Amino acid sequence: MSNIPKIVILGAGYGGILTAQRLQKELKYNEADVTLVNRHDYHYITTHLHMPAAGTDTIEHSRVPISKLIDEFKIDLVKSTVKEIRVQEKKVILEDGLLTYDYLVIGLGGEPETFGIRGMKEHAMTIRSINSVRMIREHVEYQFALYKNDRRESRLNFVVGGAGFSGIEFVAELADRIPVLCREFDVDPNRVNIYNVEAAPTALPGFDPELVEYAMDVLKRKGVTFRIGVPIKECLPDGVIVGEGEKIQAQTIVWTGGIRGNHIIEDAGFEVMRGRVKVDEFLRAPGYDHIFIIGDNSLFFNPEGRPYPPTAQIAMQQGVTCARNVVAAIRRRQPHKFVFSNKGTVASLGKGEAVAVVGGRKMKGWTAAQLKKIVDMRYLFIIGGIPLVLKKGRFF
Amino acid sequence: MSNIPKIVILGAGYGGILTAQRLQKELKYNEADVTLVNRHDYHYITTHLHMPAAGTDTIEHSRVPISKLIDEFKIDLVKSTVKEIRVQEKKVILEDGLLTYDYLVIGLGGEPETFGIRGMKEHAMTIRSINSVRMIREHVEYQFALYKNDRRESRLNFVVGGAGFSGIEFVAELADRIPVLCREFDVDPNRVNIYNVEAAPTALPGFDPELVEYAMDVLKRKGVTFRIGVPIKECLPDGVIVGEGEKIQAQTIVWTGGIRGNHIIEDAGFEVMRGRVKVDEFLRAPGYDHIFIIGDNSLFFNPEGRPYPPTAQIAMQQGVTCARNVVAAIRRRQPHKFVFSNKGTVASLGKGEAVAVVGGRKMKGWTAAQLKKIVDMRYLFIIGGIPLVLKKGRFF
Numbered sequence: 001m002s003n004i005p006k007i008v009i010l011g012a013g014y015g016g017i018l019t020a021q022r023l024q025k026e027l028k029y030n031e032a033d034v035t036l037v038n039r040h041d042y043h044y045i046t047t048h049l050h051m052p053a054a055g056t057d058t059i060e061h062s063r064v065p066i067s068k069l070i071d072e073f074k075i076d077l078v079k080s081t082v083k084e085i086r087v088q089e090k091k092v093i094l095e096d097g098l099l100t101y102d103y104l105v106i107g108l109g110g111e112p113e114t115f116g117i118r119g120m121k122e123h124a125m126t127i128r129s130i131n132s133v134r135m136i137r138e139h140v141e142y143q144f145a146l147y148k149n150d151r152r153e154s155r156l157n158f159v160v161g162g163a164g165f166s167g168i169e170f171v172a173e174l175a176d177r178i179p180v181l182c183r184e185f186d187v188d189p190n191r192v193n194i195y196n197v198e199a200a201p202t203a204l205p206g207f208d209p210e211l212v213e214y215a216m217d218v219l220k221r222k223g224v225t226f227r228i229g230v231p232i233k234e235c236l237p238d239g240v241i242v243g244e245g246e247k248i249q250a251q252t253i254v255w256t257g258g259i260r261g262n263h264i265i266e267d268a269g270f271e272v273m274r275g276r277v278k279v280d281e282f283l284r285a286p287g288y289d290h291i292f293i294i295g296d297n298s299l300f301f302n303p304e305g306r307p308y309p310p311t312a313q314i315a316m317q318q319g320v321t322c323a324r325n326v327v328a329a330i331r332r333r334q335p336h337k338f339v340f341s342n343k344g345t346v347a348s349l350g351k352g353e354a355v356a357v358v359g360g361r362k363m364k365g366w367t368a369a370q371l372k373k374i375v376d377m378r379y380l381f382i383i384g385g386i387p388l389v390l391k392k393g394r395f396f
Numbered sequence: 397m398s399n400i401p402k403i404v405i406l407g408a409g410y411g412g413i414l415t416a417q418r419l420q421k422e423l424k425y426n427e428a429d430v431t432l433v434n435r436h437d438y439h440y441i442t443t444h445l446h447m448p449a450a451g452t453d454t455i456e457h458s459r460v461p462i463s464k465l466i467d468e469f470k471i472d473l474v475k476s477t478v479k480e481i482r483v484q485e486k487k488v489i490l491e492d493g494l495l496t497y498d499y500l501v502i503g504l505g506g507e508p509e510t511f512g513i514r515g516m517k518e519h520a521m522t523i524r525s526i527n528s529v530r531m532i533r534e535h536v537e538y539q540f541a542l543y544k545n546d547r548r549e550s551r552l553n554f555v556v557g558g559a560g561f562s563g564i565e566f567v568a569e570l571a572d573r574i575p576v577l578c579r580e581f582d583v584d585p586n587r588v589n590i591y592n593v594e595a596a597p598t599a600l601p602g603f604d605p606e607l608v609e610y611a612m613d614v615l616k617r618k619g620v621t622f623r624i625g626v627p628i629k630e631c632l633p634d635g636v637i638v639g640e641g642e643k644i645q646a647q648t649i650v651w652t653g654g655i656r657g658n659h660i661i662e663d664a665g666f667e668v669m670r671g672r673v674k675v676d677e678f679l680r681a682p683g684y685d686h687i688f689i690i691g692d693n694s695l696f697f698n699p700e701g702r703p704y705p706p707t708a709q710i711a712m713q714q715g716v717t718c719a720r721n722v723v724a725a726i727r728r729r730q731p732h733k734f735v736f737s738n739k740g741t742v743a744s745l746g747k748g749e750a751v752a753v754v755g756g757r758k759m760k761g762w763t764a765a766q767l768k769k770i771v772d773m774r775y776l777f778i779i780g781g782i783p784l785v786l787k788k789g790r791f792f
Contacts, residue, residue, distance in 0.1 A: 059580070131544040134581060138534070138541035145534035148527040184455070185530060 005032045005330055008092055008101035010082050012038035012066050013046065014312045015107035015295035017383055018319025019326075024074045026327050035076040035099060037092070041066055043383075044130055045392075046109075047312045048376065050166065050348075053133040053254075054173035055140065055181075061392055063130055069383055082108060085268040087288065103290045103326050106265065107319070110296030110310060113258030113274060119235035124161065124255035127170060136254060140174070143251050144185040154249035156192045159240050161232050162257030163198035164205065165347050168215060170256060171196045172350035175222035194224045195248055197240065199231035199257075204347065206309075211355040214364050218349045232257075259310055261297045273299055276310075282335040283322050292325065294318035300338065314340055316382070346372045401428045401726050404488055404497035406478050408434035408462050409442065410708045411503035411691035413779055414715025415722075420470040422723050431472040431495060433488070437462055439779075440526055441788075442505075443708045444772065446562065446744075449529040449650075450569035451536065451577075457788055459526055465779055478504065481664040483684065499686045499722050502661065503715070506692030506706060509654030509670060515631035520557065520651035523566060532650060536570075539647050540581040550645035552588045555636050557628050558653030559594035560601065561743050564611060566652060567592045568746035571618035590620045591644055593636065595627035595653075600743065602705075607751040610760050614745045628653075655706055657693045669695055672706075678731040679718050688721065690714035696734065710736055712778070742768045 007023065009016050020036045027034070042063040051057035066077055084093040085106070092099045112128060114120035125136050140158070147155040160171045174194055182189045196203070196219070203226065204212045216226060227242060234241040239249040261275025270277045270285055276299040277285055283298065285291040295315035299307050308314050317340060325335040344358030346368060354368035363371060373394060380389045403419065405412050416432045423430070438459040447453035462473055480489040481502070488495045508524060510516035521532050536554070543551040556567045570590055578585045592599070592615070599622065600608045612622060623638060630637040635645040657671025666673045666681055672695040673681055679694065681687040691711035695703050704710050713736060721731040740754030742764060750764035759767060769790060776785045 130582075131541075135541040135545055138538045142534045142538045145527075145531040149531055186526075 004030060005102040006100060007032050007034045007103045007105070007326055008099050009034065009036045009105040009107065010085075010092065011107035011109055011295070012036055012043045012069075013107055013109045013295055014315035015319040015322070016105065017043050017066075017069055018316045019105050019107065019292075019294065019323045020070050020075055021383065022320055022323030023326060024071050026323060027074075027330075032103075032326075032330055033076070034074065035078055036066070036070065037078045037080055037082060037094065037099070038066060039079070039081045040130070041077070041079050042130070043069060045376075045379070046128075047379075049127050049130075049133050050170040050173050052130075053127045053136040053170060054177045055137040056173045056177050056350075057394070059130055059134060061394060062133070064384060064388065064392060068388070082264055085264060087268055087270075087291065103329060104292070105322055105326065106285075106291065106293045106297055107295045107315070108262045108264060108297055110259040110261055111263065111275065112255060113260035114255065115258060117232055117235060119237075120161075120232070120255055123235045123237050124253040126255050127166060140177075140252055141181065144181050144187060146251075147187065148185055152251070153191065154238055155251045156187065157195065157239075157248065157250035157252070158193065159195045159197060159248055159250040159253045161197050161235075161240070161253065161255045163196050163200075163203035163226070163228065164256065165345075167196060167198070167256035168204055168219070169348050170254065171224055172219055172222065172348060172353070175219060175224050176350040178223065189223070192223070195227060195250070196224055197227040197230055197232055197242055197248075199229070201229045203228055207345070207347070207355075208357055208362055211357065211362055211364060215347065215349055215355050218353050222350065259296055265293070265297050281337045282325050283318055283338050284325075284335075290329065292322045294322050300340070302340070308340055312379070313343060316379075317341065346375055348372045400426060401498040402496060403428050403430045403499045403501070403722055404495050405430065405432045405501040405503065406481075406488065407503035407505055407691070408432055408439045408465075409503055409505045409691055410711035411715040411718070412501065413439050413462075413465055414712045415501050415503065415688075415690065415719045416466050416471055417779065418716055418719030419722060420467050422719060423470075423726075428499075428722075428726055429472070430470065431474055432462070432466065433474045433476055433478060433490065433495070434462060435475070435477045436526070437473070437475050438526070439465060441772075441775070442524075443775075445523050445526075445529050446566040446569050448526075449523045449532040449566060450573045451533040452569045452573050452746075453790070455526055455530060457790060458529070460780060460784065460788060464784070478660055481660060483664055483666075483687065497686075499725065500688070501718055501722065502681075502687065502689045502693055503691045503711070504658045504660060504693055506655040507658055507671065508651060509656035510651065511654060513628055513631060515633075516557075516628070516651055519631045519633050520649040522651050523562060536573075536648055537577065540577050540583060542647075543583065544581055548647070549587065550634055551647045552583065553591065553635075553644065553646035553648070554589065555591045555593060555644055555646040555649045557593050557631075557636070557649065557651045559592050559596075559599035559622070559624065560652065561741075563592060563594070563652035564600055564615070565744050566650065567620050568615055568618070568744060568749070571615060571620050572746040574619065585619070588619070591623060591646070592620055593623040593626055593628055593638055593644075595625070597625045599624055603741070603743070603751075604753055604758055607753065607758055607760060611743065611745055611751050614749050618746065655692055661689070661693050677733045678721050679714055679734050680721075680731075686725065688718045690718050696736070698736070704736055708775070709739060712775075713737065742771055744768045 044063040048062045052059045080094040112126040143155040230243045232240050277293045278299040283292045296310040321338045328335050346356040348354045354372045356363040356368040377393045440459040444458045448455045476490040508522040539551040626639045628636050673689045674695040679688045692706040717734045724731045742752040744750045750768045752759040752764040773789045
């Protein structure tokens with residue numbers, strides 16, 4: 001047994017990858033052992049998943065082998081699923097093993113939040129991983145193939161629950177994809193319906209109202225039917241019950257309505273709100289100065305006392321601060337406060353269309369769509385440099 | 397009402413298309429009205445359907461708009477489904493209309509023959525149309541997507557019932573396709589099983605035994621598991637019961653085991669054997685010298701007194717003779733006897749492999765695969781000339 005401190009990072013999402021990369025840069029030789037645990041041997045670019053989910057882009061643009069992102073001489077990569085965190089014993093139980101740690105970084109990512117809507121968990125698909133995304137794409141295509149054999153109109157109805165950023169971005173891609181599928185399967189596009197159902201009184205809640213209107217106009221022109229201010233009451237195998245009991249028949253229901261923390265966090269005994277832990281200003285779990293929680297699993301409040309929404313942007317920034325604070329802890333120095341710096345928000349609306357707010361400036365249409373690409377490429381650059389941009393970037 | 401005789405052709409398959417093309421060539425101006433009825437506005441190349449069914453080629457290489465094959469100034473094209481033939485009234489009832497005729501050519505194509513195997517009709521897919529083929533392709537892909545989410549091993553088992561020409565050709569394409577799907581969905585190819593189950597004591601019954609052995613060796617190397625001399629007793633939603641009660645678990649079952657005639661022929665009151673009518677030497681239905689039956693709906697005996705198997709080759713040759721005999725009847729001349737001229741047989745075994753017997757000569761491997769392409773192109777040339785060969789031909 002060595003005396004070298006053991007750092008274990010759970011999850012290679014935005015937060016985990018950034019933490020790992022910064023640790024590998026900042027730690028000196030033999031200063032610590034770092035192990036990164038992830039369910040898959042690839043990192044996926046969650047903000048891009050709406051495209052392969054709709055089938056408008058390949059899976060390969062949405063994921064990167066983790067071995068390309070970290071230096072395996074410096075960081076051990078363990079491909080396994082985390083089953084349990086035993087905070088008293090400082091142990092992580094894996095599907096097929098066990099890890100002990102001195103410092104733990106939890107970036108396991110969130111889970112879909114269905115707000116207790118009956119049947120949602122059972123009958124709706126969610127955009128949360130490469131596997132779930134391939135499933136949505138194949139499910140949608142399969143409905144077209146089945147329709148040509150059984151002529152059930154509900155196969156051509158697609159319900160997307162939630163008109164937040166994920167919902168809107170997916171709906172836009174789906175609207176771009178439908179005409180292609182109609183040609184491929186000889187289906188009249190007029191028979192197809194895309195419903196975007198949102199309980200809140202507006203699409204893209206919290207976003208600039210002028211841009212929300214622009215976004216909805218773009219999507220309506222692409223054939224999307226909005227049901228805003230209309231809650232989904234129940235999800236069935238063949239549709240959803242909305243509002244006052246109206247049924248929308250549909251064989252495809254995709255739920256984008258919410259994200260909560262991870263059940264593993266709850267099971268570990270942390271105090272949680274919707275599965276997320278309110279971390280201190282240094283991103284530490286309350287009561288544990290050697291456990292850091294970042295990304296969708298953490299709850300961090302803005303100066304006005306409201307929690308920041310879980311985004312890739314905040315997860316990445318948390319990863320950077322988290323790595324600094326782990327190093328500080330090892331070196332017995334003062335930790336750094338996490339301060340979120342909002343770089344702006346872009347929502348893609350499908351091919352050639354987007355809305356964005358950057359530095360208080362509103363953008364829409366082609367300009368915003370170019371900005372979206374730049375944001376995507378900037379991320380690829382941050383995690384993998386020029387080679388990754390060239391390999392995974394979408395230039396057109 | 398004109399006195400011009402009315403010719404109605406039912407079905408634009410191999411037989412119907414050839415009949416229509418020859419009639420349009422041989423008939424003089426105003427000598428007859430010709431109407432071609434088909435369910436779709438395209439002709440499909442049935443012998444090619446095993447490829448898009450497996451997903452190794454696009455649908456578009458397997459079909460041609462009928463308007464490209466016939467001269468619409470000379471032949472009326474009616475896109476409709478035939479519901480009933482009233483031979484006493486000389487009428488054809490369509491889904492959405494009615495046609496009267498003086499001469500009728502029936503080339504409606506066959507239907508899958510399940511030999512009364514329980515559950516086969518309900519749970520197995522068949523390779524019989526563009527729609528059924530898209531369904532098989534999507535169903536197979538969907539199993540991979542579902543497997544990645546529920547890990548049911550039976551999703552990776554594929555059962556093909558029948559090891560005749562259709563079965564072998566489809567199995568070969570599927571074996572070529574599986575490695576591609578495994579890469580796309582991150583599935584270990586060793587987990588996938590393709591079972592080809594045949595009740596007869598050999599694969600490719602009636603074919604040269606040496607070539608049968610070669611074909612099976614090629615396919616075994618591609619990962620196909622043969623169960624020859626093993627009947628399917630029952631087809632279930634999640635597998636098949638074979639032999640003495642053994643169950644093969646599989647979410648995908650494709651039945652290629654047989655073809656019978658069309659129920660519309662039976663309903664019309666003709667005497668049938670497995671839905672097919674034993675026509676006279678001029679291809680006429682017994683008792684009706686103005687009704688011709690060709691292709692999978694007809695039963696024609698070779699000089700040794702055994703029926704020819706239903707193939708594209710015989711259907712095409714029948715189409716040519718049928719057209720001549722319709723013209724002869726109109727001109728009150730002697731009809732011509734149908735004589736089948738066997739041009740040989742080729743079975744594709746996937747990329748770069750095939751077996752063939754042509755003029756008594758056996759061929760296998762690359763040479764036979766090239767021959768297969770030449771046969772395909774020859775057909776495109778016959779029905780559509782050089783432009784169609786260039787558009788639909790597979791040159792590589």
